[in-house]
Amino acid sequence: MTAVRIAFTPGEPAGIGPDLAVHLAQQDWPVELVVVADPELLQQRAELLGLPLHIIPYSQQNPARRHTAGSLTVCSVPLAKPAIPQQLDDANSSYVIATLKRAGEGCMHGEFDALVTGPVHKGIINQAGISFSGHTEFFAELSNTPRVVMMLATEGLRVALVTTHLPLSQVPAAITRERVEETLEIIAHDMNAKWGIEQPRIFVCGLNPHAGEQGHLGLEEIEHISPALENLRNKGLQVSGPYPADTIFQPHYLANADVIVAMYHDQGLPVLKYKGFGNAINITLGLPFIRTSVDHGTALDRAGTHNIDDSSALLALRTAIDMVNR
Numbered sequence: 463m464t465a466v467r468i469a470f471t472p473g474e475p476a477g478i479g480p481d482l483a484v485h486l487a488q489q490d491w492p493v494e495l496v497v498v499a500d501p502e503l504l505q506q507r508a509e510l511l512g513l514p515l516h517i518i519p520y521s522q523q524n525p526a527r528r529h530t531a532g533s534l535t536v537c538s539v540p541l542a543k544p545a546i547p548q549q550l551d552d553a554n555s556s557y558v559i560a561t562l563k564r565a566g567e568g569c570m571h572g573e574f575d576a577l578v579t580g581p582v583h584k585g586i587i588n589q590a591g592i593s594f595s596g597h598t599e600f601f602a603e604l605s606n607t608p609r610v611v612m613m614l615a616t617e618g619l620r621v622a623l624v625t626t627h628l629p630l631s632q633v634p635a636a637i638t639r640e641r642v643e644e645t646l647e648i649i650a651h652d653m654n655a656k657w658g659i660e661q662p663r664i665f666v667c668g669l670n671p672h673a674g675e676q677g678h679l680g681l682e683e684i685e686h687i688s689p690a691l692e693n694l695r696n697k698g699l700q701v702s703g704p705y706p707a708d709t710i711f712q713p714h715y716l717a718n719a720d721v722i723v724a725m726y727h728d729q730g731l732p733v734l735k736y737k738g739f740g741n742a743i744n745i746t747l748g749l750p751f752i753r754t755s756v757d758h759g760t761a762l763d764r765a766g767t768h769n770i771d772d773s774s775a776l777l778a779l780r781t782a783i784d785m786v787n788r
């Protein structure tokens with residue numbers, strides 16, 4: 463029987479992504495792990511870290527084999543320039559995009575059963591003239607999916623977002639009834655399909671302080687969020703809110719929720735990271751393939767050092783394996 467095949471993209475070559483790939487390789491896995499990256503980059507990082515790494519060139523034709531500690535199957539995508547840990551170089555931005563494209567297309571064609579992503583540096587990709595706001599948006603576009611949802615999860619808390627990488631000044635206009643409804647429907651669908659929660663209890667934040675204080679502190683709750691929730695309740699979804707964001711994250715409320723929905727990135731994610739940074743993962747809901755990711759960024763200051771925490775990468779891979787098996 464052939465094994466499940468999971469792709470890992472290390473992301474920014476000057477960051478800790480290559481280190482994470484080397485760390486992941488140090489233990490056995492019940493799946494084939496295929497790292498989509500430059501093999502020399504991985505070999506050099508392993509040498510720097512003093513860890514063993516026997517690279518096996520990937521071939522789609524070979525049957526998938528379970529990963530054994532110390533080896534690593536690598537689907538080669540060449541760097542434009544040798545990468546120096548901790549030093550961003552926009553010459554390698556197109557390399558980063560090429561790895562995401564190769565891995566994402568592999569998932570869509572059924573070559574890979576899931577994708578786990580390491581951190582990319584959004585700034586340096588844009589500096590190279592490539593418009594890029596995040597993996598979430600990139601894979602939505604690659605797969606022609608009109609709406610996907612970013613959700614971060616740690617023990618005891620899941621936070622999903624209505625908007626993702628949007629300047630704060632553009633958030634209010636993006637909070638439309640349609641967008642809120644589509645987001646919540648995707649969450650309800652995927653919580654059921656991917657986690658087996660039949661009727662997920664979804665608690666929704668307002669946008670404004672005190673959820674708009676009956677319209678005295680903003681109208682988005684009255685004009686968009688509440689009508690969306692009402693409509694979804696009529697369709698049988700267990701959605702409640704809009705709640706003041708500074709109230710809903712109290713443990714007393716969280717105990718009754720399967721997912722908290724925040725209106726924007728920094729409304730929900732600081733709480734999630736305060737609770738579980740390092741032991742959390744990022745999952746894209748609504749995509750036609752499974753994608754999990756680390757909960758942190760490129761941590762440039764730690765690339766090539768022994769001072770990194772690989773817990774989120776390990777958890778992202780374990781979660782992807784569980785999701786494939788389910």
Ligand SMILES: NC(=O)C1=CN([C@@H]2O[C@H](COP(=O)(O)OP(=O)(O)OC[C@H]3O[C@@H](n4cnc5c(N)ncnc54)[C@H](O)[C@@H]3O)[C@@H](O)[C@H]2O)C=CC1
Pocket residue numbers: 473478580581582583584585597755756757758759760761762763764769770771772
């Ligand atoms: N999934 C992704 O691709 C993500 C990418 N980013 C990108 O990362 C870049 C840097 O973002 P920052 O805000 O500086 O966040 P960051 O997460 O890279 O770093 C914040 C702090 O946490 C530390 N840190 C992060 N991960 C760590 C780990 N695994 N082990 C030990 N220490 C760790 C860093 O050293 C730093 O002190 C940005 O360009 C951002 O766009 C940020 C979040 C997610």
Ligand SMILES: NCC(=O)COP(=O)(O)O
Pocket residue numbers: 595596597598599731744755
């Ligand atoms: N803060 C999480 C984050 O920005 C992750 O973005 P993405 O690259 O996974 O879309």
